[in-house]
Amino acid sequence: MKNYRIVLQYEGTRYQGWQRQGSTENTIQGRLEGLLGKMTGQKVEIIGSGRTDAGVHAACQVANFHLDTEKTPEQIMDYMNAYLPEDIGVIEIKEVGERFHSRLNVKGKTYRYRVLNTKIPHVFDRRYVHVVEEPLDVAAMQKAASYLEGTHDFKAFTSSKRGKKSTVRTIESIRIDQVSASFVWDREIRFTFSGNGFLYHMVRIMAGTLLEVGMHKRKPEEMADILAGGLREKAGELAPARGLTLMEVRY
């Protein structure tokens, strides 16, 4: 059995997330496993670097799987791209050592959350941005984000109920950039989160909380209390999935 490392891109809009939940659900993992099963006649399990929620996109999701095949990695990639739907693409595939595990070996990840801060519609990017019409105070959001950087217990920033696992994570950086997307949409704000790992819903709860700071519904200083209290209800709302994209997985 050979071990293959695969890099994937997908638009999450019409999927129920990465993780297979049963045979009837429409998930990225399910689609990939179904296709590799068809290609090989074997039952193949794909291990992702982590789950992405329903509606969340990936520019570079990493996964691995074991396969007994005579095909070259390029032939596997061509086969997959020929039969996958247009909203899932294989952008790289190579054979790796048998010890490589796409989830257990992760050193860090980067997510991007895109906010279009205008009521002028952006037709071409509409599936990848969350629209916020209210003016956003970027400096206040940057100040609030600085409280979240570093190593903290992020229990208040997850929807996960499983109480025994550690909720301590390290966020290396949160960048908030106002980008001039074009002459018309000069109000795109991009949140870039890099860290050693993220809890269930953590990026979207952080984004939602920072947006409330940007709208002056909260003060930046509240972040310290929210972290210390560890209560989900003290943090902000879950920001919509459509604005979130997994950008990079580091090993």
Next chain:
Amino acid sequence: MKNYRIVLQYEGTRYQGWQRQGSTENTIQGRLEGLLGKMTGQKVEIIGSGRTDAGVHAACQVANFHLDTEKTPEQIMDYMNAYLPEDIGVIEIKEVGERFHSRLNVKGKTYRYRVLNTKIPHVFDRRYVHVVEEPLDVAAMQKAASYLEGTHDFKAFTSSKRGKKSTVRTIESIRIDQVSASFVWDREIRFTFSGNGFLYHMVRIMAGTLLEVGMHKRKPEEMADILAGGLREKAGELAPARGLTLMEVRY
């Protein structure tokens, strides 16, 4: 009656082009006129700067229409964006003098044709690019394009059969840039055509012909003969609509 100038963006994928052809077709013009009719109870005609073909996109299409309304331009824009489908957006609307005519007053237009020159799929931009896997010789295409710049009879570069109207047009510039879209897709080639006007299918036939030069199926020097001969069958194939976007209309 007030005269309104409107700037529109649309993804052409699921439309049969700009121009209304009857009540049953799905066209951009038909959608807009239907909506304004619903808003006002009047029959409204929208004049576009020009047609775009089925499947062609627009980043900045300009149109105008006359209307008798108490609504402010901003209220009209909000109404339209609330009821238009997500793949059509109004990005600007203002009242203009009664002499403004979006088609007759055009001084120039810019179109962009995007080619993804790799077999690695680009999921997020898939609706806006034409994929060419064969290697493309950018320098040869640039040389060929230089023959097309200037004032010429472009009869060989149109699918229009109407023989009486002038087929002379001036192309101010054709730029061909290899852009590094990202770390994975380093092979995007963008053709940018600026001119005082374009005949039916002209941009797509020029793009198709230039791509054949890029694949070494033709020599750059052939462009002079194709222009001089004026025969459609001597030019290259019509490039697919999906790669084409109307970028700017100048007045």
